[in-house]
Amino acid sequence: MNRSITLRAAFAASAFLSTAVLAQDNVTAITNAKIITVSSAGIIEKGTILIKGGKITSVGANVTAPAGATVIDAAGRVVTPGLIDAHSHTAVEGGVNECTNIVTAEVRVADALDPHDMNLYRQLAGGVTSANVLHGSCNSIGGQNATIKLRWGVPSGDELLFKGAPPGIKFALGENPKRTNFGGGVRRYPATRMGVEVTIRNAFLEAKAYKKEWDDYDAAVRTAAGSGGPIHSGRSAGAPGGGSMPRPQAPRKDLQMEALKEILEGKRLVHAHSYRADEILMLIDVANEMGFKIATFQHVLEGYKVASEIAKHGAGGSTFSDWWAYKMEAYDAIPYNAAIMASHGVVVSLNSDSDELARRLYWEAAKTVRYGGVTEEEAFKMVTINPAKQLRIDKWVGSIEVGKDADLAIFKSHPFAPDTRVEMTLVDGKVLFDRSKDVAARTGVAATLGGGQ
């Protein structure tokens, strides 16, 4: 029963907060704060952040709040950029895996977003403001991702989407796509790492043929238009036109191939679930052969063995702090992975892959200070600006700088302190989590339920 009371309290709190959203036209000032900017400005011991229209308009020690501003006094608190989770499955309904085929590039996480998923609110309570919501790891080429902001309170999945974020897609290597650890179900190809490689290579061979078909068609349409033929009108029936050239027949549009074509064109980011060094090298080889890039290796627990190769390819590494041995391919993991990859020039982030872990990503970052001697500054980047870079959203989020989105977390103390917690979280300048109000609502709801059952 306690669980349900907490749930309802959080619902009540969110309803309360949504009516208390700060007006966009007004200036909000967060004052007297210690500010970890995660920018060249470093740490400002006591400063003010001004927010207008959802954007940061001013940051500094000598900034003063204008008259009429809504002031959030953060004396004794630490303000950081909102945290970014580079590997999440939050707020997806109806399954995160389309497991039935080995390539499902046509399916879209954005179609299945659930803005009412309570985990959005819970993760706001952990300072998370953006997430890379990925398809599961069931197949070697999975579905299309959704980069979201945790805009708890919006009524539609579309309103969670991070505007401007480039589209991405999930790949997966190793035990999950070959279904090693999922006995009992229908066996399907592939059952080996060799097979995983073949499915990816075959898919891209097909995609290249598809791309050529469309490129040829587009060229033919241009030629026809140039020679006075009818203008290309999207879906062509292949009927002869009035001009000298017949209107070309449009190829069939295939949504799966469209997604792979976008990868070949560099328009879609590949996030590749991976564990072992050999499969990481395999995918780099396939990508080089087929002519596309890997944006991030996800999990990448043996990344420390091939960090230079990952860096050379230009891929990021998004890993766990210290998870290991939960399956055979995770036995060679070490907690120094993030530090070693970073020292070889890989842009490293720490992700959750979990609704629960996502609420304390800041402590995940802290572990890299202990394991690998990463500086506090660099460690905190692994949950802020680094994942922003990996998702190509760093021009909007990931640091506290003028012009960036006002996605902020206000901590009780330094985010690496063992007694810290998030007091308030803002997305686009709106307070979407306020611990004091949440606590008050909790007791209110408990009372209406008869003093807590």
Next chain:
Amino acid sequence: MNKFPRPGLAARARCLSAASLMLLAPVAHAAKTPVYAITKAKVVTVSGAVIENATVVMRDGLLVDIGPAAVIPKDARVIDGTGLTLTPGLIDAYSGAGMPTAPRPTGGGGGGGGAAAAVPATPPANPINPASSIYERVRVADALRARDSGITTIVPIPRDGLVFGTASVMNLVGEKSEGMVVMPNVAFAASIATLRQAYPGSLMGTMAYFRQTLMDAAYHRSEVAAYEKSPVGKKRPAFDPGLDAWADVAAGKTPLLLQTPRVGDLRRAFALGDEFKLKLILAGNMRASDDLGFVKSRKPALLVSVNFDPARAGGGFGGPGGDDDKERADIESAETNPAALDKEGVKFALVSGFANDFLVGIRKAVEKGLPRDVALRAVTLTPAEILGVSDRMGSVEKGKIANVVLWSGDPLTRDAKIKMVFVDGELYEPEEKPAGPPGGGGGPRPGEEQGNAATIRVQNEVKR
């Protein structure tokens, strides 16, 4: 009520010779539908005002005269409607009546982590069946039992699956399913469902499946059109009845009747509809009132289910892995959903959504605040409007099909009893049900011959 159960010829002869005050002769199969005049009834027309003490005349399956001044034809069988209320027959625009019940999977999913769910003993009928006409699968005798709840018209939909095919409006009368069809191609039915161990196995996959199929259907149609225009020198396009069935949906001609079980499915359906310029009818929507802003702005053709406590995976309350609090909350919010929608002025039809007893669900919605007159409209004229058949049914008006119900007591209340049901002007009388377990008794048994067996009655029997 003492009822004549399908008398044999001898019995019929006795009745005839008895020559009571007003004797109604049985009608042979395929004979003309008798003329009926119901007198002194309270008529709730739904489309207009309530008429007290009215006569309703039915001839050739149509309503030919309604009102206090209506003339009783000489050849009419007169039914004294004193104390009775006459309403339009109920239309269940999303019904499982007559559709086979799919075997439930045994065991349930249980383990997480991608473990495969137990395979049902008998897999359901092909879950993707675009080229089929649903009416062909209706078991007539089973479907006719829905008349016991005052239902005269249904749109039958298979209980399980993803793409059901062409949906029809059917009157609950006669012996053959094709004879029941009022409008054969009212919509193309599908559900935002997922399949077990087949594509699409996720909501993401389902949306991708619909998107690709709509694109393919339009492409296929254009290919066929181009070929038909000049086949010489062209490879003939493959015959694809499934895509052909989708093509009118893709062209915005046939409405897509889409089951939308989740709150977010309303928006998902509209996203699909906007992308492909579809006509939509949305069914299910038991939490539509959770997204009132959207419903009010987009005004969907809304069929709202009263199947408030459907069978759930894991066995429902107390089931393994079940969340009883959440389940209880879901049921409560579903029960108040119709009233909440109405309060905001949202127009909708109520549908059974495969509930065992439509009336029980409607009454529950009324108990939870839906005004009774709104509820009656939501099961008569509004579904007729949504289905595009309000020119022929849905209200008690001259010239419309004689689909009416005679109630004792106020319709849609707990005390109301359905005394007579007319479908296409054919009389059916539900058996008096002993107070007991619901679903028992009443109506013909499966396989039992239908017809006009119960049409013999004597006027004075009705005066009770």
